[in-house]
Amino acid sequence: MRSLRFLCALCASAVISTAQPPTPLWLRGYSVIPTPRSVQLAEGDITLDDTWAVTGPEGIALTTLRRDLALRGASGKTVRLSVTPGKVATRAAPEIDAQAYRLRIEDQLIEVAGNGAAGLFYGVQTLLQLAKRDPAGRLLLPKGTIEDWPALQLRFLHWDAQQHQDRIETLKRYLDWAARFKANMIAFQLEDKFEFPSHPVIGAPGAYTTAQLQEIVDYGLQRHIQVAPLIQAPAHFSWALKHPEFAALRADGNNYQACLCDPRSYELIFSLYDDVIRATRGVDYLFASTDEVYYAGIDARCSQPYNPVNRSLKWVEFVQRAHEFLTRRGRKMLIWAEYPLLAEHVKFLPSGIIDGVIGEPEFIPPEKERGIPQMAYTSMQGVELLFPNHFRMGSDPGRLESAFQTMASGKHSQGNPIGAFGAAWDASGLHNETFWLGWSAVAQWAWNPGAASVDQHVAEFMNLYYGPRATGMAEIYRSLQRLARAWEQTWDRVPSRVRGPAYGNSYGKGIGAQRYDLTLSTPRPDLPDMSVPSFFAEKYRSFLATARSSALENDQLIEAIQAQFARVDRNHYNLEVLLSLARFIRRHWRLLTGLADAEASLKQAEAAAIKDEATQAVGHMVAAHNTVERLEQECDQVLKELTEVFEKSRYPRGRSVGGKKFLDVNDDTKDYWAQRRPDMSYLIAPEQSIGLPEWRKQLAQVIQAYARQYKVPVKGLGDLRLEE
Numbered sequence: 001m002r003s004l005r006f007l008c009a010l011c012a013s014a015v016i017s018t019a020q021p022p023t024p025l026w027l028r029g030y031s032v033i034p035t036p037r038s039v040q041l042a043e044g045d046i047t048l049d050d051t052w053a054v055t056g057p058e059g060i061a062l063t064t065l066r067r068d069l070a071l072r073g074a075s076g077k078t079v080r081l082s083v084t085p086g087k088v089a090t091r092a093a094p095e096i097d098a099q100a101y102r103l104r105i106e107d108q109l110i111e112v113a114g115n116g117a118a119g120l121f122y123g124v125q126t127l128l129q130l131a132k133r134d135p136a137g138r139l140l141l142p143k144g145t146i147e148d149w150p151a152l153q154l155r156f157l158h159w160d161a162q163q164h165q166d167r168i169e170t171l172k173r174y175l176d177w178a179a180r181f182k183a184n185m186i187a188f189q190l191e192d193k194f195e196f197p198s199h200p201v202i203g204a205p206g207a208y209t210t211a212q213l214q215e216i217v218d219y220g221l222q223r224h225i226q227v228a229p230l231i232q233a234p235a236h237f238s239w240a241l242k243h244p245e246f247a248a249l250r251a252d253g254n255n256y257q258a259c260l261c262d263p264r265s266y267e268l269i270f271s272l273y274d275d276v277i278r279a280t281r282g283v284d285y286l287f288a289s290t291d292e293v294y295y296a297g298i299d300a301r302c303s304q305p306y307n308p309v310n311r312s313l314k315w316v317e318f319v320q321r322a323h324e325f326l327t328r329r330g331r332k333m334l335i336w337a338e339y340p341l342l343a344e345h346v347k348f349l350p351s352g353i354i355d356g357v358i359g360e361p362e363f364i365p366p367e368k369e370r371g372i373p374q375m376a377y378t379s380m381q382g383v384e385l386l387f388p389n390h391f392r393m394g395s396d397p398g399r400l401e402s403a404f405q406t407m408a409s410g411k412h413s414q415g416n417p418i419g420a421f422g423a424a425w426d427a428s429g430l431h432n433e434t435f436w437l438g439w440s441a442v443a444q445w446a447w448n449p450g451a452a453s454v455d456q457h458v459a460e461f462m463n464l465y466y467g468p469r470a471t472g473m474a475e476i477y478r479s480l481q482r483l484a485r486a487w488e489q490t491w492d493r494v495p496s497r498v499r500g501p502a503y504g505n506s507y508g509k510g511i512g513a514q515r516y517d518l519t520l521s522t523p524r525p526d527l528p529d530m531s532v533p534s535f536f537a538e539k540y541r542s543f544l545a546t547a548r549s550s551a552l553e554n555d556q557l558i559e560a561i562q563a564q565f566a567r568v569d570r571n572h573y574n575l576e577v578l579l580s581l582a583r584f585i586r587r588h589w590r591l592l593t594g595l596a597d598a599e600a601s602l603k604q605a606e607a608a609a610i611k612d613e614a615t616q617a618v619g620h621m622v623a624a625h626n627t628v629e630r631l632e633q634e635c636d637q638v639l640k641e642l643t644e645v646f647e648k649s650r651y652p653r654g655r656s657v658g659g660k661k662f663l664d665v666n667d668d669t670k671d672y673w674a675q676r677r678p679d680m681s682y683l684i685a686p687e688q689s690i691g692l693p694e695w696r697k698q699l700a701q702v703i704q705a706y707a708r709q710y711k712v713p714v715k716g717l718g719d720l721r722l723e724e
Helices: 002-013 060-069 117-130 168-180 210-222 244-249 263-278 308-328 343-348 361-370 399-409 436-447 454-466 473-489 541-564 572-610 614-646 680-690 692-710
Strands: 038-048 053-055 078-083 101-105 109-114 139-148 154-160 185-189 226-232 285-289 332-337 354-358 374-379 417-423 492-495 516-519
Touching: 053 060, 060 078, 060 117, 078 117, 101 117, 109 117, 117 139, 117 168, 154 168, 154 436, 168 210, 168 436, 185 285, 210 226, 210 263, 226 263, 244 263, 263 285, 263 308, 285 308, 308 332, 308 343, 343 361, 354 361, 354 417, 374 399, 399 436, 399 454, 417 436, 436 454, 454 473, 473 541, 473 572, 516 680, 541 572, 572 614, 614 680, 614 692, 680 692
Parallel strands: 053 078, 078 109, 154 185, 154 417, 185 226, 226 285, 285 332, 332 354, 354 374, 374 417
Antiparallel strands: 038 139, 101 109, 101 139, 492 516
8 A cells, every 4th residue: 555655755755844824814713724825804804694695606606605604685785606717817727727716805795706616616615614703603704805726636535435335425425525625536446335237246235326326426526526436456456356256367366456467357447447437427537546566467377477577567558458448438547656667667658647646756757758747645544543643743744744745845746746635545444534634634735735834724624624612622633643553552463363474565475474463462370279470460561551541541532522512513423433432442441451450360369379268269260250251341332332433424344235245355465454354343353362251261160160179159250150
């Protein structure tokens, strides 16, 4: 996955700017994302109430304004909308010029004029963001004039459906917020969450139908957003190749990648393109993922030797053929130009493609010569578990600062920049509600690079996304990030006992292929001397210190999130997601300290046994047993709560629909966290790997044997009962 590799490269070279002064609107107490290009403020504010009338052409801009502000007055004060080509002199390309708008706010007139329909819509979005309530509840707007248009034509947000499937109403809400932040492109990585009529076996149970996908596309197009399908193929293709019907197409026998020397691979991939093209009418683009095609030409069916040159040429051949296919169908093709492409082969790429990520700096000169435009690529999530690294931690600048630097001076700026791509990979199973701060940042700096500082953007996002009455949301995010990283770091990382080694990576087959599991070890007493190896408290001394120091912060985090429900004006569901994550993490600290307590009880049992105090020894062992039983019950409950929250916006993972069952087969090269289980239980897989039920069973047997030996009663032994 590009995210970690490119993020690390960026972090090594980026010079993060933190010196931007606050923008004029922000200094006046008004929030707008993205920051407008030109703002001329006058003295004073106006009051916007239901006495104002609204006039303008029928369409989404007028509908949105009426819906959000309910302006239907006839007092002579007017909000006037218009599409007036050339209203704003941008000197930009036509595709950007049409997105320009002018917003003029005066005592009796608010004028929103767009160079095109998109510009008018964006002007209305700025107006809606500006409107704020004073202490008396009146809506205020600042007097002045704003002229604005984007720096980059295409502003992509990434919807990755690898590990989940959103409900239709969820996707429409996402489109509403993407439009509010003036994003105009969605890269919808469908994987198997689409029905694919040409090959129905590929679509997961309950996958989006052609009609449903078109419904989402149409909803986006109304809001000047293109929902462009992103098809992962020929690599990362296990979502199709896992099915036995396509086993013959697996390159070198692994389900990660299709064999590019078998014409049937092209037939399959292009038929999938056709399926999504028919379901996305009105969209101009298709993202033909050429991501991490590690083994192009590796198969025995290939006539040329497998080496770096032929590997690169085979990758180029795929791009050429896919581009020709998509061009005939009226689609513009986006790719990821990276490994295994060699710089000397860039000249063979079609000039009509768009490079969604510049794999190597040496690609830029030949891409410029070919007239290939580039996109600023930044990953807002890739490998973190539970919650993204939005903010700086130690030497890691965080994804927000990295995105700021990428948009301001990334590699794309040396070429022919056309857009930005804000990736948010689902491989770690994070809820999309944790992505909005990052997504909004991509929209912010793709529209106006470097205009708003990271700290201002965070403050403005919290104000706009939750409402101005919400306080302390930035610290809630920071705390959740700290605790999520602490959660990750307080497990043993051991070679996987349940998943075999991966196939390999870009360095070759079998290289870097070990898969790892998260787990912990547990003690138990041995007969006949009741000895207990005191290793948990010793081995996990640092883990326990983290658990104890994190527990208080975790409780304070939960209290802070709970307090926000009475304050936030919108996006309450987002708080539910954050709260469920905070509770899930808190459960981990209780697991660590609970296991330490169980070991302490066993040590007390050992001490009592040495003194021939058999009754006390049994009592301490029972206490250890029941402590662990409570931990198991808590684990089940916290997973149940988190699953219920997540599934308010998503369909159940790994579900069966209409008799069709989900086929759970892992990617042969990747150690995806959320891919470990088809349902939400992947979150508790580390705890389940400890084997606590078996531990309790063994402890119960020890208790039983010891109690019989010393003829003492056993009382209060949880849900297990000893044999008579």
